[in-house]
Amino acid sequence: MSSRVGAWIAGHLRGSLALDEVARPQWAAGLRAATAMAVPLLLGLALGRPELSWAGLGGWLTMIADPGGPYRARAEAMIAFALAGSLATVLGGVTGHPPWLAAPALFACALFCSLLRVRGDTAASIGVLCLIEFCITQGSPAPLEAGMLRAELFAAGGAFAVLLATAVWPFRPYYPVRMAVASVWNVLADLAEAAAALAAPRAGPGDGETLLPLRRRAREELERARRTLGLARAGHQGETPRGLQLLVLYEIAELLLGDLAALIEALRARAEGKEGLPAEAAGILAGLGRAQRALASSVAEEGKAPEVGLPGASLDGELSPLLQRVRGEIGQALASAKALARGGKGPSIAGPVGLHEHPPSLRDTLGRASAELRHALRVAIVATAAGLLAAALHLHRSYWVTVTAVIVLQPHAVATVRRALQRVGGTVIGGMAAALMARYLRQPLLVGPVLFAMACCGVAIRRINYAAFAALVTPVFVLLAEASAGGAHLTRVRILNTLLGGALALLGALTLWPTRELDRMPALIAAVLRANLAYLKAILRREQPAAAARRQIGLAAANAEAALQRLTGEAPPAGRLEPLMALVALARRLSASITALASEPEDAARTGPLEEGLRALADAAEAGEAPASLPPFDESGASEPARRLAWQLRVVQSALARVAAAG
Numbered sequence: 052m053s054s055r056v057g058a059w060i061a062g063h064l065r066g067s068l069a070l071d072e073v074a075r076p077q078w079a080a081g082l083r084a085a086t087a088m089a090v091p092l093l094l095g096l097a098l099g100r101p102e103l104s105w106a107g108l109g110g111w112l113t114m115i116a117d118p119g120g121p122y123r124a125r126a127e128a129m130i131a132f133a134l135a136g137s138l139a140t141v142l143g144g145v146t147g148h149p150p151w152l153a154a155p156a157l158f159a160c161a162l163f164c165s166l167l168r169v170r171g172d173t174a175a176s177i178g179v180l181c182l183i184e185f186c187i188t189q190g191s192p193a194p195l196e197a198g199m200l201r202a203e204l205f206a207a208g209g210a211f212a213v214l215l216a217t218a219v220w221p222f223r224p225y226y227p228v229r230m231a232v233a234s235v236w237n238v239l240a241d242l243a244e245a246a247a248a249l250a251a252p253r254a255g256p257g258d259g260e261t262l263l264p265l266r267r268r269a270r271e272e273l274e275r276a277r278r279t280l281g282l283a284r285a286g287h288q289g290e291t292p293r294g295l296q297l298l299v300l301y302e303i304a305e306l307l308l309g310d311l312a313a314l315i316e317a318l319r320a321r322a323e324g325k326e327g328l329p330a331e332a333a334g335i336l337a338g339l340g341r342a343q344r345a346l347a348s349s350v351a352e353e354g355k356a357p358e359v360g361l362p363g364a365s366l367d368g369e370l371s372p373l374l375q376r377v378r379g380e381i382g383q384a385l386a387s388a389k390a391l392a393r394g395g396k397g398p399s400i401a402g403p404v405g406l407h408e409h410p411p412s413l414r415d416t417l418g419r420a421s422a423e424l425r426h427a428l429r430v431a432i433v434a435t436a437a438g439l440l441a442a443a444l445h446l447h448r449s450y451w452v453t454v455t456a457v458i459v460l461q462p463h464a465v466a467t468v469r470r471a472l473q474r475v476g477g478t479v480i481g482g483m484a485a486a487l488m489a490r491y492l493r494q495p496l497l498v499g500p501v502l503f504a505m506a507c508c509g510v511a512i513r514r515i516n517y518a519a520f521a522a523l524v525t526p527v528f529v530l531l532a533e534a535s536a537g538g539a540h541l542t543r544v545r546i547l548n549t550l551l552g553g554a555l556a557l558l559g560a561l562t563l564w565p566t567r568e569l570d571r572m573p574a575l576i577a578a579v580l581r582a583n584l585a586y587l588k589a590i591l592r593r594e595q596p597a598a599a600a601r602r603q604i605g606l607a608a609a610n611a612e613a614a615l616q617r618l619t620g621e622a623p624p625a626g627r628l629e630p631l632m633a634l635v636a637l638a639r640r641l642s643a644s645i646t647a648l649a650s651e652p653e654d655a656a657r658t659g660p661l662e663e664g665l666r667a668l669a670d671a672a673e674a675g676e677a678p679a680s681l682p683p684f685d686e687s688g689a690s691e692p693a694r695r696l697a698w699q700l701r702v703v704q705s706a707l708a709r710v711a712a713a714g
Contacts, residue, residue, distance in 0.1 A: 081511030084114035085503050087212040091204075093499070105140070105201045108187070109208025112136060112180050114510070117216050118173040121227045124282035126217045132177045133209025136184045137202040143185040144201060147192025150442055154435050160185045161434040161457070165427035168462075182434070183454050189438065190450025228283050228297050229350055231276040235304045236347035236384075238269045239311065243340035246315045249322065250332035262315055266639050267612060269308050270605035276301050296391040300350065303384045309601045309646045310380065313692075314373040316643035320695050329366050335374065338362035342381055349388045356392035357385055369691045372650035425564040426462045433460055433559035437552055446551075447544050455552025460559060465568070465620040467560035470517065471553040477521025478549040482542045485526035489542070502527045568618035572631050573710070575611040577673035579638040580703070582607045584665045587645050591658055597649070601642060608638040630709035634672075637706070641699055647692035658693060660684040664700045668707060677711040678704050 087110030095103030116132040117125055139160070146156035160182060167178030184205070193201065242265045249262065280301055283294070318332065342359050349357040361382055366374050437456040441449035459474050461467045492498050509523030529545050582604040589597040615635050618628065648658070660682035671678035681704055684697045 076511045076515065077513075078507075078511045080114070080117065081507040081509070083117075083212070083215045084111060084510040085507040087111060087114050087208065087215055088506060089499075089503050090211070091208055102200065102204060105204040106208035106211070108184075109133065109136065109205035110212040111208075111506075112184060113209040113212035114216065116177055116180050117212075118176065119227070120231070120279045121283040122217050124279075126213055128173050128177065129209065129213045129216060132180060133206055133213065135177060135181045136209065137206040139181045139185040140188050140202040140205045141195070141198040143188030144191070144193035144198035145195055147189040150439070153189055153442070154439055157185070157189060157438050157453070158431045158435045161431035162427050165430040166423065168426070169423045179457065182430075182457050186434070186438070186453040186457065187450045190441075190448065190453070225283075225293055225297065225353075228276075228279050228294075229353070231272075231279040232297050232300050232304075233347045233351035235269070235272045235276050235301065236343050236350065238265065238272050239304060239307060240340045240343035240347060241265055242269060242308075242311060242315070243336050243343060246311070246318060247333045247336035247340060249315070250318055250329075250336055262319075263636060263639055266308070266312055266605075267609060270609055273301070273305060273308065273602075274606075276304075292394060293391055296387045297350075299387045300384055300391070303380050303387065305598055305602065307377065307380045307384070308605075309598070309642070310373060310376045312639065312643040313646035313650075314370065314377055316640055316695070317369055317373060317647060317691070319640075320691075329370070332366060332370070335362045335366070339377065339381060342385065346381070346384055346388050349392060353392075356389045359385070361385075369647060369650065373647060376650070422462065422566070429559055429563045430457065430460055432563060433555055436559075437555050440551070440555070441548075446548060448541065448548060451545060451548035452552040452555070455549045456556045456559075459553050459556035462566070463568070463617055464560045464565050465617040467556060469620070471557050473516070473518035474521050475549055475553045477518040477523075478525050479546055480522040481525025482529065482546045484522070485529040485545075486542045488526055489530060498530065502530060568614045569623055569627065571614055572611070572618065573672050573675045575607070575614050576631070576634050576638075576707075577669050579604065579607040579611050579635075580641075580665060580669035580672055583638070583641045583645060584662065584669060586642060587648075587658075587662060587665060590645055590649050591662075601646070604638070604642045608635070608642075611635050611638060624713070627710070627713040630706040630713065633706045634703065634710070637699060637703055641696070641703075644692050644696040644699060648690070648696070650692075661693065661696055661700065664697075664704075668700065668703050671707055671711075675711060677708045 088107045091103045091106035091110060095101055095107070113129050113133050113136070116129055118128050119125065142156070142160070146152050164178035164182040164185075168175040188198070188201065242262065245262050245265055280298060339362065342357075342361055345357045345359040349355050361378055365371055433456050434453050437453045438449070441452040446452060455474060455478075459467060459471045461470055488498065488501065492501060505523045506527050509520045509527070512523075513520040525545065529541055582600070586597065586600040586604055589600045612635055615631060618631070661684060664681040664684070667681070668678050681700060684693075686694045686697060689697075
C-alpha cells in the first residue's frame, strides 16, 4: 500500500511539473494582457486615482477571457465577459455584507457560472472569470453607488482590452482560420512522416505505438479548425472564394485522416506479421509528408502557392487502393491551396457541411446523472464554505481563499489534485519572490518594468504549465495589493489563504460526488465500440454519413484516452490498468481497419459476423461482463482488412475478459 501511495504522490508531482509539449508560448497574448493591466494602473498612480485599479483588473481578466480564433468571435467573447464581469462587480459588492446575504448570493452565483460549462470551453472560461470577479468584490463590499463606479471602470478596462486584442481585425480576417487549417495539415504531415519511419527497414515492431498520439493530435486540431470555421462563418450571408477553399481544405483533411490511418494500419499489420514491406513505401510516405508540409506552409502564408509534386510510385496488395485514395485527396488539397493563393475558384464540396453542434438540452443539463450539474453544485458548495470559513476566521484579503478554491476545483478529482499542487507550489515560490522584491526593489521605476515582464511571461506560458503561471503572477498581485494597502505584509497572507483555499477544493473534490475514472472506463470503452459499429455499418452499406461516423470514433476515443490518462494518476493496480490500456489503444486501430474495408468489394452478408461481434463486445463492455464467444467468421477468401478486423475483435474480446476478471 505504501508503495502505491508513493507512486500516486510521485505521479502527481511529475504531472504538476510537466510541460505541455504541444503548446507554445503566446508572447503576443502576454504582452497584450500585461499592457491592458499596466496602463490603467500607471494612469491611477500618475493621477492619484487608486480606483483605476478596477480598470486594470477588468483589462487583465478580459484578456484572460480571450478564446483566440477569429477576430469577430474573440471580440464577442471578450465583450460578453466585460459586460458580465461588470454585473458581477456590482452584485458582489452589494451582497458582500452581511453574511446571511453573502453566503446564498455566492452559492447562487457559483452554481450559475459553473453551469455555463455546458455551452462550451469559451462559456466555461467566462463563467469561471465572472465567479472570480464576484468573489473579489464580495471580499471588499461596497454600496450600490461605489459598486456602479467599480463596474464602469471594470467595463472601461475590458473595452481597452478588446481594442488591444482586435485592433488588426479589419486587415486579416481569415488569418485565424488559415492558422487553424494549416495546423491540421502540419499534424497530418507529421503522421505521414512517422509512417515513413515505420516503413523503413530499421523500424521495430513496437514503433507503431508512436503513431496513436499523432492521430489523437490530428483529431484535436481538426476539432479546433472545425470550431474556428464555424465561428468565422456564423452570420455570413454569402460565400467568399477564400472562405470556401479553407472549408474544402478542412473537409479533405477529415477524409485524409481516416484513409492515412488505414494505410498506416495496413503497414503496421505487415510489420507485426513479419511480412516484407515494399522497399518504396518509406519514400512514398515521406514524399506525401513533404507535400502536406508545403501545403500547410502555403495556407499559412497568404498568396504563396504550393510548388510540390506527389510521389508517383505504387504499392502492392491492399496498400495500392489506400495509397491511391490518399494521393488523390492530397492532390485535391494542393489544387484547393493554389486556388486559395490566387483568390479564385477551386475544388468544391458536395452538399452543405454542418459545422455547428447542438448544445445539450436543459433536461440533460439538469438531470440527476448530469456530470455538469454535479460539478456546478460542487463548486457552489466549496466556494460558499470557503467564504464562510474566511469570514469566521476574519482573514485579511479573504477573497484569496474563495478565488483559489474556484480556480483549483476541476470536474475530475485527479485534475483538482494537480491544479492544487500547481497553484500552491506556484504561489509559494511567487510569494517568496515577492518578499525579495519588496525588500530589494524599492524604486517604482524598477518595480514597474519587472512586474510588467512577469505578467507578460506568465500569460505567455499559461497553457504550457500552470504552476509557472502562478509563480510569475503572484508577485504582481501581491505587490500591487501591498502598494494599495500601504504595507509589506501580504506575502504570508497570500500563501496561507492559498493553502486554505486549495485544501478546501481538494476536500470538495474527494468527498462531493467524486468521479473515479475506473468506474467510468467501461461506459467510455463501450461508446468507442458502438461508434466503430456505426462506422462499420456506414462503410458496408456505402451510406453517406461515413465521414461523420468516423469523426464520432475520434471524439469517443479522445474521451477514453483522456480518462485513461487521469486513471493512471489514480495509481490503480496494474492488473486493472493493463487491459484498459490495450482496449483504448485498439480503439483507433479498429477504425483504421474498417476504413480499409471501403476499398474492398466485401459482401455485407459475409461481414455480418463482424457486426454482430462488435455489437456483442460493446454490450459486454457496458455491462462490465466477460464477452461471450464471437460469431464464427469464415476467413477463407476474405480480404486482408476483414481478416485483420476479425483478429482485432478477438484481441478486444480477450482484453474485455481480463477487465471483467480483474473487477
